[in-house]
Amino acid sequence: MASKQTNSKIPPDMAVGFIGAGRMAQAMARGFITTGVIKPGNILASDPDQRMLNFMQNDLGINITHSNREVVEKSDMVVLAVKPxxxxxxxxxxSPTVSKEKLVVSIAAGIPIGTIEKQLPDGTKVIRVMPNTPALVQAAASVLAPGQAVEDCDTELVTELLRCIGIAEPGSEKLLDAVTGLSGSGPAYAFTAIEALSDGGVKMGLPRDLAIKLAAQTLLGAAKMVLESGKHPGQLKDEVCSPGGTTIAAMHKLERGGFRASLIDAVEAATLKAKELGQS
Ligand SMILES: NC(=O)c1ccc[n+]([C@@H]2O[C@H](COP(=O)([O-])OP(=O)(O)OC[C@H]3O[C@@H](n4cnc5c(N)ncnc54)[C@H](OP(=O)(O)O)[C@@H]3O)[C@@H](O)[C@H]2O)c1
Structure with a gap:
């Protein structure tokens, strides 16, 4: 998780609003507050569900309202955190309360920037973000795409904010279907891998709880090594495969089972589905 940076693009008293106070809004708000980049008193959230608002207010110290318009009026940046x-x-x-100074950030999956821009006044700054479920544990992988009126400083600001909940990389909208196929849907692939690895452990005599814990920590540790060492994953794999050893024997089985091709197929299938849904 990123900490507060000294050359921050985020104005000290920036007001942030959330329309929709569900899981993603709560996760983002928690990240902004715990890293100290936004004060809880400068965050306002709206939602029809009073339980969501109570959580925002009682657990995070955020201001709440039932009025979406009030959120827009009082915020410099508004996060659209409702279902698509x-x-x-x-x-x-x-729309009548949106002005050119405000930044509108949509995290709604599959809604194109153009669709959002069309429903807001001309010149509105819109940024679309594709985050993923690990945002809930402040370990998101997000890619953001700027709309037509967005300036570089806006993209930098939102990137910095998103880094409060994990990694975030600026990109362009044409990448977002593939991002959906990889990191958006990717947690499901990883959960399945963890489950299957633990099945293997159980088959070979490990208790289920221990097997799940070991499988999950192994993926977490391997992921950290990739992100922190800067080494290519293929090199890290080679370093674990000693000649004639256990790991290379297992790698042979994975290759025979089409492990790599299955993962490539999975990302391709999810990307094509995202593209199809975006067009419909
Ligand atoms: N969860 C993820 O991992 C994930 C990942 C990537 C992208 N996203 C995107 O993030 C967005 C939010 O997802 P989420 O998981 O946080 O959903 P969520 O937990 O269902 O939260 C959405 C909230 O918006 C509220 N809402 C409904 N209508 C509203 C309205 N007219 N005005 C204000 N609030 C309203 C909902 O209330 P009710 O329940 O009463 O309707 C709900 O509390 C979605 O568009 C999703 O595509 C989510």
């Missing part, structure tokens, strides 16, 4: 099917009605509702 609610985005259009929300945009129609808040």
């Amino acid at each position: 099917n609610v985005v259009s009605p929300v945009l129609q509702e808040v």
Whole structure:
């Protein structure tokens, strides 16, 4: 998780609003607050569900309202954190309160920037973000894409904010279907790998709890080594495969089973599905 940077792009009293106070909004707000980049008193969230608002207020110290328009009026940056099917009605509702100074950040999966821009006043700054579920444990992988009116400093600001909940990389909208196929859907592939590895452990005599813990920590540790060492994953794999050893014997089985091709196919299938859904 990133800590507060000295050359921060984030104004000290920046006001952030969340329309929708569900899981993603809570995760993002927690990240902003715990890293100290946004004060809880400068965050306002709206939601029809009072339980969500109570959590925001009681656990995070955030201001709450039932009015989406109030969120827009009082915020420099507004995060659209509602389900994709609610985005259009929300945009129609808040559009009269959106002005050019405000930054609108959408995390709604599959809603193109153009669709959002069309429903807001001309020149509105819109940034689309594709985060993933590990945002809930402050370990998200996010890619963000700027809309037409967005300036570099806006993209830098949102990138810095997203780094409070994991890694974040600026990109362009044409990458987002593939991002969905890799990191958006990727947690499901990793959960399945953890489950299958633990099945292997159980088959060979380990208790289930221990097997799941070992499998999960092994993926976490391997991922940390890739991110922190800067080494290519193939090199790290080679370093674990000693000649005539156990790991290379297992690698042979994985190759025979089409392990790599399955993962490539999975990312391709999810990307094509995201593209198809985006067009419909
Ligand atoms: N969860 C993830 O891992 C993930 C990953 C990538 C992207 N996303 C995107 O993030 C967005 C939010 O996902 P989430 O998992 O946080 O959903 P969520 O937990 O269901 O939160 C959405 C919240 O918005 C509220 N809401 C519904 N209509 C509203 C309205 N008109 N005005 C204000 N709030 C309204 C919902 O209330 P009700 O429940 O009462 O309807 C709910 O509390 C989605 O668009 C999703 O595609 C999520």
